[in-house]
Amino acid sequence: MASNDMVEIRWHGRGGQGAKMACLLLADVAGLEGKFVQGFPEYGPERMGAPITAYNRISEKRCTIHSNIYYPDYVVVVDETLLDSVDVTGGLKEGGAIIINTPSSPQEMRPRLQGWTGKVCTIDARSISEEILGRNLPNTPMLAAAVKVSGVLETGRFLTNIEESFKHKFADKPQLIEGNMTTLKKSMEEVQLG
Amino acid sequence: MSSRLSGNEAVAYAMKQINPDVMGAFPITPSTEIPEYFAAYVANGEVNTEYVAVESEHSSMSVCIAAQAAGARAVSATSSCGLALMYELLYVAASCRLPITLACVNRALSGPININHDYSDSMGARDSGWIQIYAENNQEAYDNIIMAMPIGETPSVRLPVMTCMDGFITSHAVENIELLETDAVRKFIGEYNPEHYLLKKENPLAVGPYDVSAYYMEHKVQEAEAMKAAKSRILEVAAEFEKISGRRYGLFEEYRMEDAQLALVLIGSTAGTAKAAIDKLREDGVKAGLVKIRVFRPFPGEELARALAGTKAVAVMDKSEGFSANGGPLFAETCSALYNLKERPYLINIVYGLGGRDVRTEDIEKVFGRLADIAVTGETHPAYTHMGQRSREEETV
The missing domain is CATH 3.40.50.970 (Thiamin diphosphate (ThDP)-binding fold, Pyr/PP domains)
Structure with a gap:
């Protein structure tokens, strides 16, 4: 039920991986660029490791709909193991794409996607974050991949604006900004479009 | 800012x-x-x-x-x-x-x-x-x-x-x-x-x-x-x-109610979803409208009666059960507000969204579908139902 100028993104992650934070950060940065935005999580029972879903609507006009997203343009899978338990491609629009955190290639992932025939993108968010941030923090790489693949925001301006957002968010931990910025840039280069 | x-x-x-x-x-x-x-x-x-x-x-x-x-x-x-x-x-x-x-x-x-x-x-x-x-x-x-x-x-x-x-x-x-x-x-x-x-x-x-x-x-x-x-x-x-x-508020918000024949009365975020559904229905020629209750206490009974006076059928949507066996709390208030009107619209109650059950524009459109039937037939039975019950073979909205 979204209007044509709206991009809808559904995030699948596990509690503690930062899918919600990436979703809210995307909303914040898109809002900073003058878009109308929604970023919201859907929780089941609250616990680390439980599957969680988060949603973004990004549009030129204010969207008043406050339901979950059933027909997303893009799906971001922050945890590969969810492919076995969650119908991640459910409702995904034909012209859309799924972006998965995995060391595998898009060709290797396709057979695990319940017959999904559209675009498959992969990124090894774990390795990138471990290499640059020293920990498995997959949400920052997945955010970069989502922006790159969806084209919902122009990448150069996105990087400038998110740096501003990080300065605010990490005001008491400025040492985190550089690593996160490097992670974003590297992830945009490394995401594989299948 | x-x-x-x-x-x-x-x-x-x-x-x-x-x-x-x-x-x-x-x-x-x-x-x-x-x-x-x-x-x-x-x-x-x-x-x-x-x-x-x-x-x-x-x-x-x-x-x-x-x-x-x-x-x-x-x-x-x-x-x-x-x-x-x-x-x-x-x-x-x-x-x-x-x-x-x-x-x-x-x-x-x-x-x-x-x-x-x-x-x-x-x-x-x-x-x-x-x-x-x-x-x-x-x-x-x-x-x-x-x-x-x-x-x-x-x-x-x-x-x-x-x-x-x-x-x-x-x-x-x-x-x-x-x-x-x-x-x-x-x-x-x-x-x-x-x-x-x-x-x-x-x-x-x-x-x-x-x-x-x-x-x-x-x-x-x-x-x-x-x-x-x-x-x-x-x-x-x-x-x-x-x-x-620059932002205007009243006791409630009327959305596309000027000539509405079918209307919803509800509270909160569902109003935004309902507005999108109403816009779509209006494109199809359905005279749909919404009253979003902002102030529940004090309850704007007289004002609500005036807002609904010209409608034919109204669904009051309650996002809490109440266990009165006679409809939810917003329904009870709306019923008593309308009682003294000479010509009242048909009124039904739909309890929905309990415990975070999601409500979509399609759900709202179904409610208006039922109101359109009621406006023609006058048949409001059952007047108090629960939306989207998975245990029922045929869902009544």
């Missing part, structure tokens, strides 16, 4: 701009972030509020009552079982005529235990003597809390105000928001100078003593009169607020 904030952030930020004297704080999902953000403002010296961390909501409301009775401005935030645990004190606050401000982030009451949204918490407190104002989104949540003190503190009212927003749907959703300058907020709410308070040495008084039968009823009638007076005060404050914000 344009920003992007979740409902909880917006309310915490409004409280920072207000800089109340006291906050009684105890966390409960999904309102936890409000005292959490506010604690940071306190720690950073951005407010000079006395932040009183307590061991339960019974105590957080007791703190607010004591502080407000002493002549201070007190605020708190809670949800669900937290509000239930305040229950006794809600009545004390209202009957002592203490204009406390409480941010209620609505969440289903246990049991079964559930953290998601419905109105079973605040609807349970609807007869406690608190003014209740509900928000559709983060912007309204922010605006409502800024309007709360000028409403509650005015001498003809002097009642506590509960501003409500939908748990998670609004509290945890980041959306665009327009914020006022802090100076404008402080000027708008002004100084709190109550006529009577505990620590006033010229006129010492007791607060909350035993009330004998010879006087109790007079006090309850005064409280009832105050709630009646709140209606016009809410509109005055809304008019003043429009001057500083």
